[in-house]
Amino acid sequence: DECELDILIDMMEMDVALNHNLFGQWTRAAFHDAGTFNQITNEGGANGCLMNFPPMRLEPENNFLNAPLNHLEAIKNNWHSHPDTCIDVSSADMLQFAMFFVVVRQSNLIEPLNLGTPNVIAKRNLLKTGFAWGRPDECDTMWVDNLPGFHPSNDGNIAGPTGRCAAAGGEIKTKMMDRNGFTAEEATVLIGAHTIGLVRNTFGTGSFAGPWVTDGADNATPDGPVFNNKYHDFLINTIVANDASQFAAASPGIVPFTMQFPDWFRDVPNDLDHLDTDIALAFPSENLGMHPDFSVHSAAFAGSNAFFLSKFMAAMDKMGKLGVSVALQPASTPCSCSSRRRLQDRNDFGKSFISLNDALVLARDLGNATSWALMQNLDTQQGRIEEIQKLTTPERVIDPPQDTGLFVVTIPQYLARSRYLGCRDSTLCTDSHQVSVSKIEKDRTPFHGIRMRHRLTYANGDLDDLLACPSPFASSCPTLGPAFSVDLSSATAAHTLNPAVRGLGVVDNVTGATPLKTGSY
Ligand code: HEM
Incomplete structure (x- = not known):
């Protein structure tokens, strides 16, 4: 009560x-x-x-x-x-x-x-x-x-129909609109929650941590950050206002950001951070097939704090009742x-x-x-x-290897872990890894079905390099190889991948003499 x-x-x-x-x-x-x-x-x-x-x-x-x-x-x-x-x-x-x-x-x-x-x-x-x-x-x-993630795959340019903004907008459309069921306006207002808080840890807790707007820092007032329309105001009245031409240019840069990474931007003097998914809300859609124009809503929220707050409250209410x-x-x-x-x-x-x-x-x-x-x-x-x-360590050697099939396997969970361990640059962590597997058993490993025999091997380094990688952007960060191949043994019914585990791995392709399994699990 x-x-x-x-x-x-x-x-x-x-x-x-x-x-x-x-x-x-x-x-x-x-x-x-x-x-x-x-x-x-x-x-x-x-x-x-x-x-x-x-x-x-x-x-x-x-x-x-x-x-x-x-x-x-x-x-x-x-x-x-x-x-x-x-x-x-x-x-x-x-x-x-x-x-x-x-x-x-x-x-x-x-x-x-x-x-x-x-x-x-x-x-x-x-x-x-x-x-x-x-x-x-x-x-x-x-x-x-x-x-939603903040680094969907793109062609590396900021602008353009397959560029970073288009891809980031596509991520918002796919996750927040198509799956969560928000409208474009609701998604735009909800991401406006970035008006408080920090990109606190994602790029390291030190000098790369920062709020989206100065009012949103933890101690912006003696009683904490200010929840208002400053996030949208910054998108429209600072970024777009100063920057429309650079954004569209062949070698774009986005004022006021002084540092640009593959999927985020940093305003060094003011210690502000923005993800690609934030910038996607600032500019008109570069590819209407991928996502609608979020910027009209950002402009409306930038224009009135009362309007922003009333729309935010309504969208938050809807969010709190999803499912x-x-x-x-x-x-x-x-x-x-x-x-x-x-x-x-x-x-x-x-x-x-x-x-x-x-x-x-x-x-x-x-x-x-x-x-x-x-x-x-x-x-x-x-x-x-x-x-x-x-x-990445051999569990046991099965002797002799029996299978001749070749699997090409992508394991998103594993890639995410690699990212966590230091390789956050998507160009270093995309695709998959070279590995040999001798036997598939059900329910036995975090791969839920694939038991490793050999170490994962990277094209230009190995796990120790990855663990030692001092920062996501260091040149010593290992470059990961292309798709990996898996040798299978024991071509029996026990090869069934666990159907109860969804989204943990994808078997992309099977080649070789005896294809055993293909599809997603
Ligand atoms: C495209 C959608 C979104 C993406 C890609 C995204 C991504 C992120 C990332 C990477 C961080 C930094 C986390 C850290 O380093 O500690 C963050 C923080 C935050 N996100 Fe989002 N976010 C999205 C949407 C939302 C929505 C819809 C809300 C709320 C309704 C929200 C609320 C927050 C808040 C308040 C923070 C600051 C957390 C803190 O101060 O520790 N985000 N988000």
Whole structure:
């Protein structure tokens, strides 16, 4: 009920007041849960899978979300066990509410939500009445394939019908429009969430980290980043205004960016970062067959913050219900939970709805959540290194090799892992790797069906080079070879690839005397 929500709001307030990075991170997490929805197959959606199913966090798309998810989990547990509550909300609800909390708190006049000002009272009321609860938690499998990436393949030019902007726009169209079911306007406004937060880790935590706009930095105000239309304003009134001619030129550059990488741009003096998918929203479509014109919507949002916020709220509401088939309910009012009547006596503003003792317990758990996340990040990193090493080290030698078939195999998961380990330049990490495999068995390896015998071998280096690669752009980064071939042995029925595992690998082609298996699995 609404009184219980006051407790939750206080707990979140306590956390974000100390950790401004959570504003961006919780918002990203909410999208990464809901954006798994595919309307064609009716899979994924706002189902809490990102919080409840640990392997989801190992997917490269969800990199670096451990800390904010652990914080949310600690808050959820403390809220549930609080003596004055008797709720049991889902992780799916927690994730979407966290984003709603962020957008309400950080838009318009920003004040800590434990003040008693009219603005804060209005915001608390909106938080208590404007959100519908009841999403079930469910997680059958991983659907990160439906989340947009920022480096779809392209011809390397920024402009042009097969250039970077067209491809990036195509990615938004395929994932956010065709699969998630958003309109062009809704996709454009939702990506406007990049108005807060940072490209925090993707290109390294050091000098390459930066917000999209200065107002969006964690400490842009004493109370955190500003959630407004500055992102679209920057696209239209800084990038396009200064840059239309360079963009279309044969050797384009995009002012104000001083550094350009294969799939993102950096404004060094101001420490701002933009992905290709952001720039795709700034300019008219270079290829209407690939994506519609997002720039008309960007221009409209750049023109009015009120218009941007109202469209964002509506699109966020739709996002939070993707894949949810049950009816959702607002919190009941008046307060109905009989076990927490004590609240009635101390609900004057300026005082917290949680006691000092509750706050101390929560602080302890949030501290643990951070340390736990750091450990998990290290674990994830170590796990990936071990996984790669396992995949590239002979398991056992099967003697004698029997198969003569030649497989050409592409393994997107593996490529993603390579990217994680340092090779983020798509030209270094595309295609596949040279490998020999002696035997296929069902369900035995992370390849779900292919058991390796020999090391993966790269054209100009090996795994150690890849692991040692100091930065994605270093010249010592190994160039990966073209498609790899796989020798098979034991041509028996046991070669069936596991059909339950979707999207983890693709058998592109089979050549040779005895083709055993082709198609996708
Ligand atoms: C084309 C679609 C999108 C792409 C390719 C994309 C990609 C990214 C990437 C690469 C990062 C940096 C992560 C890091 O380095 O830590 C990021 C951050 C972020 N994304 Fe997106 N994103 C997209 C759409 C969205 C949408 C629809 C939302 C929300 C509704 C969103 C919210 C955020 C936020 C708030 C951050 C900052 C996180 C932080 O401060 O740690 N993104 N996104």
